[in-house]
Amino acid sequence: MTTELVAEAKEPGGRSESTLKDHILEVLKPTQAQWDDWKWHFRNRFNTVEKLSKVLPLSDMQKKQLQLVSVKYPFSITPYYLSLVRENDPNDPILKQSVPVFEELLHADVGQDDPLEERVDSPVPGLVHRYPDRALLVITDICPLLCRHCTRKREWDGGNWWVRQKPQLELAFEYLRKTKAVRDVIISGGDPLTVDNDGLEWILQQLRDIPHLEMIRFGTRFPVVLPQRIDEGFTRICDKYGPVWLNTHFNHPNEVTPEAGRAVRELLRAGVPVNNQTVLLRGINDSVETQLKLSHALLRNRVRPYYLYHADDVRGTDHLRTPVETGIKIMEGMRGHTSGLGVPVFVVDVPGGGGKIPVLPNYVLSWTENELVLRNYEGLVFRYRNPRPALSGQNGASNGNGNGAHTQSVEKLMDAEPKPERIVLGATRGLSPRLKRRTLKN
Ligand code: SF4
Numbered sequence: 286m287t288t289e290l291v292a293e294a295k296e297p298g299g300r301s302e303s304t305l306k307d308h309i310l311e312v313l314k315p316t317q318a319q320w321d322d323w324k325w326h327f328r329n330r331f332n333t334v335e336k337l338s339k340v341l342p343l344s345d346m347q348k349k350q351l352q353l354v355s356v357k358y359p360f361s362i363t364p365y366y367l368s369l370v371r372e373n374d375p376n377d378p379i380l381k382q383s384v385p386v387f388e389e390l391l392h393a394d395v396g397q398d399d400p401l402e403e404r405v406d407s408p409v410p411g412l413v414h415r416y417p418d419r420a421l422l423v424i425t426d427i428c429p430l431l432c433r434h435c436t437r438k439r440e441w442d443g444g445n446w447w448v449r450q451k452p453q454l455e456l457a458f459e460y461l462r463k464t465k466a467v468r469d470v471i472i473s474g475g476d477p478l479t480v481d482n483d484g485l486e487w488i489l490q491q492l493r494d495i496p497h498l499e500m501i502r503f504g505t506r507f508p509v510v511l512p513q514r515i516d517e518g519f520t521r522i523c524d525k526y527g528p529v530w531l532n533t534h535f536n537h538p539n540e541v542t543p544e545a546g547r548a549v550r551e552l553l554r555a556g557v558p559v560n561n562q563t564v565l566l567r568g569i570n571d572s573v574e575t576q577l578k579l580s581h582a583l584l585r586n587r588v589r590p591y592y593l594y595h596a597d598d599v600r601g602t603d604h605l606r607t608p609v610e611t612g613i614k615i616m617e618g619m620r621g622h623t624s625g626l627g628v629p630v631f632v633v634d635v636p637g638g639g640g641k642i643p644v645l646p647n648y649v650l651s652w653t654e655n656e657l658v659l660r661n662y663e664g665l666v667f668r669y670r671n672p673r674p675a676l677s678g679q680n681g682a683s684n685g686n687g688n689g690a691h692t693q694s695v696e697k698l699m700d701a702e703p704k705p706e707r708i709v710l711g712a713t714r715g716l717s718p719r720l721k722r723r724t725l726k727n
Contacts, residue, residue, distance in 0.1 A: 308340040383433065384433075409456045473503075474504075476507060482519055503530070520555035527557070538582045565596055566607070616644075617646040
């Protein structure tokens with residue numbers, strides 16, 4: 286155990302509470318080189334009650350419940366991610382996302398196994414094709430962290446983990462070659478970055494050989510739960526087969542650590558834009574304050590907050606779901622209170638294959654052909670003229686609503702001499718002398 290590692294341990298998310306990192310270092314005794322190696326973390330994941338209890342104080346009752354829950358819903362936590370947990374805080378947001386609780390079994394009759402019906406939308410195993418121009422390539426069901434809110438929790442049952450082999454993937458590539466409407470493929474899992482760089486390079490090569498595929502994206506939580514995985518080999522292949530985009534999944538500001546920041550910087554250097562998809566989780570990030578902190582931390586690291594998902598209706602996750610209204614209130618509390626770049630789109634991914642539907646606070650109070658009445662973030666109400674195409678002189682034609690006369694007058698104005706001066710002078714009427722000067726100059 287090095288002093289350097291202990292010092293870093295006290296600052297998850299740039300704060301100063303003490304965390305479990307000291308205990309983890311004492312128990313696992315990694316060298317600095319091991320701590321920096323993602324494969325070491327992967328091999329040393331906390332995935333049994335016995336291992337976990339060495340670093341996390343658990344009562345006998347908690348141990349018993351953990352045993353029971355993990356038969357149906359196993360757990361797996363990387364030493365890095367567990368090291369961010371604050372000591373003596375049962376409500377810690379990292380703890381709640383990673384350590385099972387008995388509620389996962391208590392509400393077993395609530396929710397669905399496959400709410401997004403991904404199996405129905407799979408033309409060949411491993412490929413989900415729901416939207417016409419996009420497809421999801423599922424290459425493994427293994428994840429370094431088994432997030433307690435996971436939509437694919439159904440895949441964990443039985444602990445039968447798999448990585449799709451080349452002959453199976455060939456079927457997916459064959460489908461993509463034939464389906465010219467697809468221009469965007471998201472490589473997903475599980476977590477696709479559990480596959481090593483050679484395996485990923487082969488997949489990227491196959492996809493890049495399909496001429497109509499414009500975009501390749503990775504959907505991965507590695508930058509959050511094991512940022513050491515973003516190594517030189519991975520960024521090199523992203524650069525080589527680019528444009529490659531990466532969507533990741535930060536849920537709480539405590540996850541935005543210096544290590545995560547380094548991973549994002551490496552990706553950006555390789556030309557990989559990084560977007561974030563947060564899941565709204567009860568008791569973890571269901572407040573405006575936390576969401577604002579998260580967005581600001583992401584923007585500081587040049588990650589764009591992209592979606593805020595309402596948590597899917599998945600069996601075994603009901604204790605982490607909020608009412609939809611919570612998400613709408615968060616959107617209301619963010620829009621106008623921070624830069625638009627920091628406001629994700631709140632979406633509900635509806636069961637039955639309906640896809641992502643944005644759900645917004647209502648800013649349009651009334652809407653007619655000629656005018657909208659709008660409310661701003663402070664609740665102030667404004668009228669806004671709704672331009673009609675013919676009034677703007679589009680195509681110089683009448684719109685059939687009696688606006689042809691106006692269009693004609695625009696045409697006459699354009700024919701008149703001298704054209705530019707008359708229009709410029711008219712446009713400056715009513716402006717302040719300073720603005721008038723500037724307009725005339727331009
Ligand atoms: S990383 Fe994604 S797929 Fe993996 S367990 Fe977490 S939510 Fe599920």
